[in-house]
Amino acid sequence: MTAQLTRDRPALPRVPALAVLEYHLVGYRRTWRAGAFSSFLLPTLTVLGFGVGVGAYIDQGVGGVSYLEWIAGGLLASTALQVAISESTWPVFGNLQWQKIYLGQRSSPLRVADILAGHLSFVLFRVLTAVIAFLLVTGVLGALRSPWAVLAVPVAALLALAVAAPTFAYAASVDSDSWLAMLFRFAVIPMTLFAGVFFPVESLPLALRWLAYVTPLWHAVDLCRAAVLGVAPQWSVIGHLCYLAAWAAGGWLLARRVFARRLVV
Amino acid sequence: MTTGRPLIQARGLVKRFGDFTAVDGIDVEVSAGEAFGFLGPNGAGKSSTMRMVGCTSPPSGGELHILGMDPVRDGPAIRARLGVCPQLDNLDPELTVRENLTTYARYFGIPRRVARARAAELLDFVQLGDRADSKVEPLSGGMKRRLTIARALVNEPDIVLLDEPTTGLDPQARHLVWERLFRLKQQGVTLVLTTHYMDEAEQLCDRLVVMDGGRIVAEGSPRALIEQHATREVVELRFAAESQETFAGKLDALGERVEVLPDRVLVYVSDGDAAVAEVAALGLRPTNVLVRRSSLEDVFLHLTGRTLVD
Numbered sequence: 001m002t003a004q005l006t007r008d009r010p011a012l013p014r015v016p017a018l019a020v021l022e023y024h025l026v027g028y029r030r031t032w033r034a035g036a037f038s039s040f041l042l043p044t045l046t047v048l049g050f051g052v053g054v055g056a057y058i059d060q061g062v063g064g065v066s067y068l069e070w071i072a073g074g075l076l077a078s079t080a081l082q083v084a085i086s087e088s089t090w091p092v093f094g095n096l097q098w099q100k101i102y103l104g105q106r107s108s109p110l111r112v113a114d115i116l117a118g119h120l121s122f123v124l125f126r127v128l129t130a131v132i133a134f135l136l137v138t139g140v141l142g143a144l145r146s147p148w149a150v151l152a153v154p155v156a157a158l159l160a161l162a163v164a165a166p167t168f169a170y171a172a173s174v175d176s177d178s179w180l181a182m183l184f185r186f187a188v189i190p191m192t193l194f195a196g197v198f199f200p201v202e203s204l205p206l207a208l209r210w211l212a213y214v215t216p217l218w219h220a221v222d223l224c225r226a227a228v229l230g231v232a233p234q235w236s237v238i239g240h241l242c243y244l245a246a247w248a249a250g251g252w253l254l255a256r257r258v259f260a261r262r263l264v265v
Numbered sequence: 266m267t268t269g270r271p272l273i274q275a276r277g278l279v280k281r282f283g284d285f286t287a288v289d290g291i292d293v294e295v296s297a298g299e300a301f302g303f304l305g306p307n308g309a310g311k312s313s314t315m316r317m318v319g320c321t322s323p324p325s326g327g328e329l330h331i332l333g334m335d336p337v338r339d340g341p342a343i344r345a346r347l348g349v350c351p352q353l354d355n356l357d358p359e360l361t362v363r364e365n366l367t368t369y370a371r372y373f374g375i376p377r378r379v380a381r382a383r384a385a386e387l388l389d390f391v392q393l394g395d396r397a398d399s400k401v402e403p404l405s406g407g408m409k410r411r412l413t414i415a416r417a418l419v420n421e422p423d424i425v426l427l428d429e430p431t432t433g434l435d436p437q438a439r440h441l442v443w444e445r446l447f448r449l450k451q452q453g454v455t456l457v458l459t460t461h462y463m464d465e466a467e468q469l470c471d472r473l474v475v476m477d478g479g480r481i482v483a484e485g486s487p488r489a490l491i492e493q494h495a496t497r498e499v500v501e502l503r504f505a506a507e508s509q510e511t512f513a514g515k516l517d518a519l520g521e522r523v524e525v526l527p528d529r530v531l532v533y534v535s536d537g538d539a540a541v542a543e544v545a546a547l548g549l550r551p552t553n554v555l556v557r558r559s560s561l562e563d564v565f566l567h568l569t570g571r572t573l574v575d
Contacts, residue, residue, distance in 0.1 A: 012345055013374035023368040027359055100355035106321050107349035108372035108420075109341040265282075265322050 012109045020110065020118020025125070036129070043134040046075050047141055050198065062200065065145065065229060072143040073152060073225030074197035076134050080156035081163055081217050083130045085188055087123040088167035089180040095119070096172055102263055112260050116252075120164060127160035128153065138228075146230025155227065155244075159220035162244040165251025172258045196221045216247045271296050272332055272424055272455055273318055279326035280313045280479075287313040289479035290327060295424075300456040304466045304561060305476035306571065311459035312352060314476075315428045318457065319349050332423060345373060348422030352429045354409045358402040362393055362412055365401060366419055373420040380419070387415040391445055407438025414445065425449065427458040431465060443468055463561035475565055482568045487561055494567045495559035496521050498537035502530045502544065503553035519543055524566055529553075533563070 013019045028035065047068070055067030062070040095101040105115045131153055138144055171180060194208060195201070195218040201209050212218045219240040226233035233240065273295040280288040288310040295301045303311040316322035317329060320336040320343050329336055331343045356365050363384050370380035388394045391411035401409065410430065417425055430446065431439040446469055450456055460466050466473050467487045475483040475490070483490055500520070516523050520534035534540040537556030544551065566572060 012341060013371065016372070019368075019371040019374070022371055023357075026364055026368050027357065030359060099357060100353065101357060103321075103351065104355035104369070105372065107319060107344065107347070107351065108369065109345040109374075110372050111341060263321070265316070 016110050016114035017117035017121060020105065020115055021121045021125070023105075024119060024122035028122070028126075035126070036133070039130045039133040040137060043075065043079055043130075043137045044141075046079070047072065047138055047143060050075065051141075051143060068141075068143050069145050069229065070225070071198065072138045073149075073228035074221045076131060076138070076152050076228070077156060077159060077217060077220040077224045078192050078197045079134050080127050080131050080159050080220070081188065081192065083127045084123055084160040084164045085167050085183070087126050088164040089171050089183060090177065092119065092168050092171040093174070093177050093180060096262060097177075102259070106263050112263055113256055115263070116168065116255055116259050120161070120168065120252075123164045124157060124160055127164075128157060131156040144228055146228065148226075148230045149228045151227040152224040155220055155223045158241065158244045158248065159216060162216040162220075162247035162251065165248050165255050167251075169251060169255040169258045172255065172262055191215045191217045196225075216244055219243050269296075270333060273301075273457065274330045275314075275318075275327065276329075277327035278314070278317065278324055278329055280310070280317060280322065281325040286479055288317070291474075291476070291479075291481050293474060293481075295455065295457055297423075297455055298453045300450045300458070300469050300471045302457075302466045302470035302473035303459040303476055304461070304463065304470075304473050304565070305459075306461055306565075308478075309461075309476040310479040311476055312428055315426055315457070315459055319347060319426050320344050345420065346423045348417030348420065348425040350410075350413050350417040350425070350427045350430060352432065354413045356401045356409060356412060356416070358400065361398050361400055362388065362404070363397040365412060366416055369416050370419045375420065383419060384415075387418055390418075390448075391415045392441070405438070407434050407441060410434060410438070410442055411445065414442070418449075422454075424455045424457060427456065429459055429461070431460075431462065439465075463565070466561055473561075475561075475568060477565075477569045477571075483564065490561060490564045491559050493564075495563040496533040497535045497559060498533075498540075499557055499559050499563060500532040500534060500537050500540045500544070501553075501555040501557065502532065502549075502551040503528065504530070504549075505552045515547060515549065516544070522567070526572070531563070531566070533559070 051068035051071050055071070058067040061067055102115055106112070135144070135149060135152065167183070170183060174180065194204065195212045195215045197217070201212045201218060204212060219235070222233045222235055223237065223240050271294040273293060275291060275293040277290045277292065278288060279286065279290055291314065303314060305311050313322065317324050317336065318331060320331065320340040323337050332346055334343050336343055360368065366384035366387060367377070367380045370383060371377070375383070385394070385397070388397050391414060393408060393412060393415070396404065396408065401412065404412065414427070414430070427446070431442050434442065443465065446456065450469065456469065458469065470487060472486050473484070473490070474481045483494065485493065516530060516532055519540050520532040522533040524531040532540055541554055541556060544554070562572065
């Protein structure tokens with residue numbers, strides 16, 4: 001508060017995005033109990049409902065493994081998708097349009113990329129905690145066939161970036177939050193239903209099958225399922241990873257452009 | 266600053282949004298320790314100017330140097346030394362009062378321990394010490410404003426930018442904000458503020474520019490502007506008649522200048538009481554008579570033919 005003009009002051013934060021992540025974590029500290037609860041409850045219910053419930057009607061299993069084991073990897077990927085997109089829609093829209101949090105951050109030394117990277121890392125944090133909770137629950141239920149299942153965690157992280165980054169761009173560019181509900185209706189739900197989470201993509205007609213291959217979710221499902229079952233994925237691992245990375249990189253560039261347009265006026 | 270170089274230096278500064286020119290070539294210099302104001306009605310270009318000075322909006326033309334640096338190239342370095350209090354509060358309503366300051370301090374690389382200490386000190390300064398652990402949501406407008414001002418001080422800035430610091434506050438809350446800002450000014454903090462309240466400008470500003478339509482129409486200290494563009498006193502007359510215009514012609518001889526507003530007639534004179542006596546001598550019977558000192562409002566009216574707040 002004193003007005004001496006020459007003094008040593010701390011320069012900028014060493015990694016500015018970490019200061020932004022810290023802000024989001026401080027806010028999360030208030031709600032983490034509800035978040036953690038649903039992180040455990042949601043996967044338990046889905047695994048029980050689909051794996052055990054629906055699985056009871058599928059005597060022959062899928063490709064030689066029980067339905068519960070077959071579906072665990074897919075559900076893990078779709079959990080990551082749900083959390084990633086939920087955390088990148090209303091929270092981003094609200095920070096831009098309602099509370100104007102991003103504008104406040106813009107007045108500090110943070111650059112647009114720092115604001116974006118900090119919030120994206122928080123989404124990543126949310127997905128990681130949800131996925132780890134999911135692995136614990138499915139592990140306890142005996143749905144994990146292989147210790148390779150831990151590799152599903154980095155895959156889920158990559159999927160999170162692949163879908164969160166373009167969703168940031170989308171949420172920052174729309175003018176009304178009803179567009180966000182549309183994203184769930186026309187992208188998230190169809191993707192979850194048809195990208196191989198609940199049944200093999202091969203049971204779809206060829207044209208629909210290609211739509212499934214285009215979604216980032218299917219690539220993560222194939223990898224996560226392979227990890228949980230301890231088998232090789234249907235496609236090349238490198239191919240899957242590159243495809244997801246391409247979504248993440250493209251989404252990042254797009255989001256940075258939209259954020260700049262919104263925050264540098 | 267030992268060099269004596271102005272902290273803010275703008276020459277021919279322009280901001281365009283498409284075809285619309287919000288700021289149309291202004292020259293401004295602000296020195297260390299000054300309290301400098303942009304006075305003007307809504308849409309005068311004040312906020313656009315503030316955003317350019319705050320390095321969140323690149324100029325469309327002209328020159329701008331803040332703390333001797335280029336706002337486009339050195340944005341983060343400049344913003345590290347600015348404190349910004351925006352027109353609309355953008356606090357986080359979910360966080361506590363204290364957390365709003367400590368999380369913001371981290372954006373400036375301030376260590377957590379220092380941030381906590383500084384937050385405590387600043388909350389005392391803005392008289393919110395007892396609310397440190399309450400959420401922001403239930404605070405009154407005046408309290409939120411004071412918290413935003415505290416947040417703008419968290420990095421011990423060289424310049425504090427305040428965009429309409431008391432717009433929307435009730436009179437009591439405004440006075441509390443003014444009093445705190447005045448304290449900052451006494452401590453030698455450089456203040457740059459925009460306002461469309463002439464009393465705010467008169468109370469806080471050492472020097473100000475009057476803006477209208479993106480241009481600067483006058484510059485000086487509040488006192489000098491009043492002396493230059495208005496008389497010592499003003500007589501405000503209200504007439505019961507359907508139009509105030511009816512009387513305007515008869516009043517011309519009374520003072521240096523007469524302004525006819527929709528609801529009243531302003532007569533600019535050096536001696537108000539004498540003028541009131543002359544009005545009576547003319548046989549005019551206004552329903553309401555007020556003699557007051559000239560203010561920046563009168564300066565603005567004279568320069569633009571319009572009132573500040575409509």
